[in-house]
Amino acid sequence: MESFIQLLISGLATGAIYALIAVGFSLLWQTSQTINFAQGEFVMLPAFFILAAMNAGAPFWLAALIGIALSVVVLGLLFKVVIVDPMLKHGVLPLVISTIALSLFLKEAAKDFYSSQAQPFPTLVPATDLDVFGAVVSTQSLAVLVVAIATVVALHLLLHKTRLGRSMQATAQNPTLARILGIPVERMVLYTFLLNGVLVAIASILITPIYLAKFTNGEVLGMAAFLAAIIGGFNQVRGAILGGIILGVLDNLSAVYISSQYRGAFPLLILIAVILLRPHGLLGRAEERTV
Amino acid sequence: MARSGLLASVIAAGFGLASPVLAQPTVSIPAILELSGAGAVSGTNFRDGMLMAVEEINAKGGILGRKINNQLLDTQSDASISRAQVQKVLDNDPHVILGPVFSGSVLVSMLLTQQAQIPQIVGGEAAAITQKAHPSIFRTSFGQQFSMPKIANYIRDGIKAKSVAVLWVNNDFGKGGRDNFNKEMAARNIKVVADVSTESGQADFSADVVKIKAANADAIFVYTNEEESARFLREARKQGIRAPLIGETTLLGQKVIELAGEAANGVRGHVGLTVDAPIPAVKEFAERFRKRFNYVCDHNGIKGYTAVYFIKHVTEKVGKFDSKAFAAAAHGITISPNQEPNILMEASWDKNGDIDRDSFLGEVVNGQQKIVEILPKLGK
16 A cells, blocks of 8 residues: 555656646647647756756756746747748648657757756755655655646636636637637737746756756657647647646556556557547547548 | 979878878777767766877877777667677777677677677676677676676675665666676575566656565665666655665766765665775876866776776787787786786786776765775685
């Protein structure tokens, strides 16, 4: 039981981070049909922004704010203006290829301009043990879980309880109708990209103390977020959240109770099952597109 | 006449026909190393130690009057790429090849150097490397068949453990280490109560730590590469593991300590090479390395540095650039600091190319590796 609680908490913590990344994935798809294959590298990069700021003398909290701000500008604004806008008019496929190229560029740039070696990254809170129903649980795991859940809740409130959020959702669901209703569609799409910049930066701050800052981190994270978004439902934010959490918890439980050697295969098995039994994802809705 | 001679020289130089006076002949000693990917820590340390030695030797005129041409190629920590890179450098008629460091890369590339009969000085520790009848493969660090008995004795006599959990990385290095370790445990009647394999480049160790913790062993033996070791130690600290964490060289390495931070404190184990060794020549080397590259070198840096001086010493002993004669002279050789000061510690190579020298028992205290005992050469 003690092991199960520990596995569950650490799985939830990791899953919540996957969920943040998958939500960004899902948002970009819904508002602009952008399948961002550089999403994993978008999570890898803010850690290096933060480390660079710390090397320049900033304390961690300030460096984290700088990292989030740079992420919003570079991975939100510049990404939209320089890559998405010019490519999207040529269709989804050229944009997909562009994001694959971007992922390679970001990875190699982080390696060349920073280091090919992993770098230590500060944790949000010092490591202290807590007793939870007889299980030793680290304050670091709990802090990750709390921040990730708080971010998801804040996102949910933004999207469902504010005028801005409802406008963003309307843009995602039917841009033509949204425009007729007077919603500034272009601005809403831009806000989605900026929001994705914030989400990947927060995910970066949470995951990098576990993964260490390394240029290859995006490979694992991008794949996890992509799988989470498909499993949960690519066109639903709550689906991406569910997919991320399922993936995080399942990865931990399968490694201990089934096989650590085949742990990488279990998410793919679930993906296959979802595609066969519920192709639009666990919480996604069926969509028809004219091509 | 003088003007026409000068003109001829300029034209000759233009066609790459520089006169011997202008271009000193070189000797090709290429290096195939893990400069990116999972083995980047090992490969870059090895590279920097090697570069330091090459610079020093070239500044003093080279080996037998020839400067070292040290072509550097990246394996990207991928065995198939390392094989292709070795094939590439073999086409340039090298005197000796340095690297790779990862055992898996060594095992696939050494077949090529075996066919070409070119000596290969490697950083890999898998026992199998020197058991394949390669006539000219040489190690720069202990093979697992030499290091595991030392660590097993420490677990039995120093830790006094009756049971042990093993966490290893599922590549040639990790599997070879795990097999040798388990064999040594069985020979000492120490029970292996958990045997957990992990993946190279693995980022999240939470499930593995839960599994290890549930085994409730007297000691935990960790045998993974540097970055994975650091991630494991951080997770072990997070989950409050109390059993002694024991490692072999890598777990106590400088990069692991830097990455794991305070989670590395208390880690103990056997260290084949370390800049914290209480040996003046090693300390002096470590200081020069730190000044040159602005970081603290790990055991791979020492391996790269001493490997080049090993080549220099053996080549000068042979007196010519003959790869076959090099291999013959290197088998059974002992090089002491009296003969070659930059070999740092006395080292011997046996008929298989395995190395023997003093080693150390260490512990991480307050973020520093502390050597608690010097273990003599096995041959003594």
